[in-house]
């Protein structure tokens with residue numbers, strides 16, 4: 001019998017709060033202690049729906065077709081994780097929330113997909129339902145669980161401290177970790193995977209928190225965009241949340257696997273969300289779909305090496321107002337190409353503290369060119385017939401985005 005597969009995606013979960021931080025996460029630490037942790041995992045985009053689309057198809061956005069939160073539907077030409085596992089005899093279930101509505105097409109292949117209005121109910125009161133369902137599933141099962149409680153506005157029970165943005169975020173992570181423990185217990189000896197769909201930007205100190213709020217208020221009340229666009233743009237760079245950029249805090253996410261056949265190892269190599277589907281298929285003895293952008297990470301888990309491959313990234317958040325920032329990342333470099341505007345090249349120093357302030361594009365033209373060629377190659381895979389949405393479907397998605405405060 002192949003293992004049950006429990007894929008947990010915690011929305012907006014940054015890598016650095018899980019790996020070796022002061023935030024208390026005993027449940028995730030337990031998974032890390034017995035499983036494989038990829039310490040340099042890169043999300044494909046910094047917005048929820050396109051990022052999930054890459055996790056669930058092993059493809060970059062040009063191929064899967066979901067290039068934003070609104071107006072895109074998953075290309076019919078890609079095969080989803082749920083379709084792949086269902087074809088191999090798995091019973092496939094999804095418990096999702098936020099913008100992951102059925103109209104996006106990304107829930108294709110799930111036998112049942114429950115979209116809960118999680119953001120409208122008090123903190124975590126839906127756990128018992130998940131545990132009951134977990135105990136009733138016919139084996140082998142696949143469950144995708146999307147957790148929203150780390151997403152802004154950060155919420156946590158009263159026994160977790162919450163004073164300013166960073167503390168609120170960290171409290172939400174700690175509370176989610178505690179919430180997960182009985183859910184994992186109910187999942188038995190399933191193959192468990194935990195990741196974030198993208199990271200999060202928040203002020204690092206209470207002082208910075210005040211500055212960000214002041215910048216936001218000044219931009220609005222003084223209408224800076226009208227008479228001081230340069231200053232407005234400068235203050236806009238104090239943005240918090242996600243979706244608007246491809247900074248390290250926004251693209252670095254944890255990726256932890258534990259369960260049958262998973263060795264205890266920490267893998268420092270750069271890996272990508274598009275690698276997850278072929279890896280999970282490999283661990284469960286299933287063939288991955290052909291023609292995807294990711295590759296199986298099973299060799300890395302076994303201590304073997306894989307040739308370095310860049311990660312392709314896109315920022316398509318609502319704050320960008322239709323503009324798109326493309327990016328390519330290796331452990332040492334990050335190239336950013338905004339729709340209009342100058343490209344930038346930053347030195348990342350092998351996963352160490354990054355320098356995302358000094359643009360070295362002019363100084364290392366060969367590195368920049370090779371990463372730009374990579375971007376062009378990924379872009380050339382653009383689906384021949386982009387799959388749009390009907391007006392009714394678009395209205396449903398828009399209403400959800402409004403409820404979530406995106407619009």
Ligand SMILES: [Zn+2]
Nearest residue numbers: 011012048197
């Ligand atoms: Zn998200």
